[in-house]
Amino acid sequence: MLNSLANHGYLPRTGQDIDAETLRNALQSNSFDPGAFSDIILLALSTSTTGNSSTFNLADTAKHNIIEHDGSLSRDDFFHGGNDLNLNPAIWGQVFSHFSNDTISIETAAKARLDRVANAKETNPEYSQPSGDTGSLAETAFYLMLFGDRVDGNARTEWVRIFFEQERFPFTEGYTKKEPVITIDEIEAMIGKISAVAE
Numbered sequence: 001m002l003n004s005l006a007n008h009g010y011l012p013r014t015g016q017d018i019d020a021e022t023l024r025n026a027l028q029s030n031s032f033d034p035g036a037f038s039d040i041i042l043l044a045l046s047t048s049t050t051g052n053s054s055t056f057n058l059a060d061t062a063k064h065n066i067i068e069h070d071g072s073l074s075r076d077d078f079f080h081g082g083n084d085l086n087l088n089p090a091i092w093g094q095v096f097s098h099f100s101n102d103t104i105s106i107e108t109a110a111k112a113r114l115d116r117v118a119n120a121k122e123t124n125p126e127y128s129q130p131s132g133d134t135g136s137l138a139e140t141a142f143y144l145m146l147f148g149d150r151v152d153g154n155a156r157t158e159w160v161r162i163f164f165e166q167e168r169f170p171f172t173e174g175y176t177k178k179e180p181v182i183t184i185d186e187i188e189a190m191i192g193k194i195s196a197v198a199e
């Protein structure tokens with residue numbers, strides 16, 4: 001999502017020297033209440049290598065187990081080489097193989113996530129999540145809410161594919177920003193529904 005925000009110019013396109021206010025404005029401008037991200041913004045700043053503790057580079061967030069987490073839907077685990085900046089086609093392909101319909105229901109998204117996490121656990125002896133499965137659950141909640149209904153999910157498969165594979169928001173394909181912005185309560189409600197789906 002950060003890459004997509006940068007690719008549209010909500011964040012500096014260079015991905016460099018991002019401060020908290022810039023990130024809050026970027027989120028507010030595209031569908032999210034920045035208040036929901038206060039903790040994540042502090043974590044992002046904690047990865048800073050800019051020499052200014054008030055700013056960070058997008059690449060800094062690759063530091064393991066802070067923002068970056070194992071079991072990502074589109075990135076390989078740190079254990080296997082630690083490239084969380086680029087999509088891993090095999091991993092994303094496995095996740096995407098669950099999305100055989102035009103839309104992705106909460107149940108389908110939850111099962112795709114569980115399958116990915118199970119696979120990561122099997123292949124990564126050091127598998128861990130910085131705060132339980134929250135990062136992974138939030139990732140699924142974000143795409144369901146952005147590209148589907150904020151309450152019921154059913155994200156458009158094509159929009160989700162574009163977001164992950166091309167790191168852009170599918171404006172030209174019809175995506176419109178969520179207004180009012182999505183709040184922390186809504187995100188938590190969606191995470192609850194995703195968690196409730198068993199394998």
Ligand SMILES: *[C@@H]1O[C@H](CO)[C@@H](O)[C@H](O)[C@H]1NC(C)=O
Nearest residue numbers: 017018019020052053054055
């Ligand atoms: C550090 O970054 C902040 C936020 O962009 C900026 O206001 C401040 O001037 C910077 N400090 C230095 C020493 O460059």
Ligand SMILES: *[C@@H]1O[C@H](CO)[C@@H](O)[C@H](O)[C@H]1NC(C)=O
Nearest residue numbers: 100101102103104105108154
């Ligand atoms: C498939 O998508 C259609 C809408 O495109 C929806 O009505 C239907 O419930 C979906 N089926 C499943 C199994 O998700």
